[in-house]
Amino acid sequence: xxxxxxxxxxxxxxxxxxxxxxxxxxxxxxxxxAVASVLAxxxxxxxxxxxxxxxxxxxxxxxxxxxxxxSYTFKAVITVIVTGLVGAxxxxxxxxxxx
Numbered sequence: 507x508x509x510x511x512x513x514x515x516x517x518x519x520x521x522x523x524x525x526x527x528x529x530x531x532x533x534x535x536x537x538x539x540a541v542a543s544v545l546a547x548x549x550x551x552x553x554x555x556x557x558x559x560x561x562x563x564x565x566x567x568x569x570x571x572x573x574x575x576x577s578y579t580f581k582a583v584i585t586v587i588v589t590g591l592v593g594a595x596x597x598x599x600x601x602x603x604x605x
Contacts, residue, residue: 542552550558
């Protein structure tokens with residue numbers, strides 16, 4: 507008894523899909539194990555996830571505040587330089603007009 511081509515295609519497609527799913531599951535397991543191993547080598551265990559996340563959030567807030575402080579410092583330095591130049595020009599103009 508010969509099977510219809512559609513039925514053969516369906517069986518092959520189902521088999522390939524199952525193989526793909528199993529292959530993907532094994533890849534996911536390997537990647538998860540590798541990441542856990544790398545994190546463990548840095549002293550980060552699975553139970554520390556919340557603390558590690560909080561640490562990264564704190565570092566991000568710290569970095570942003572430092573960047574903001576640098577921005578304000580840069581603006582303050584520019585303001586001082588411009589004010590000094592304007593003051594020097596003003597004094598020059600006063601001296602020239604005073605003669």
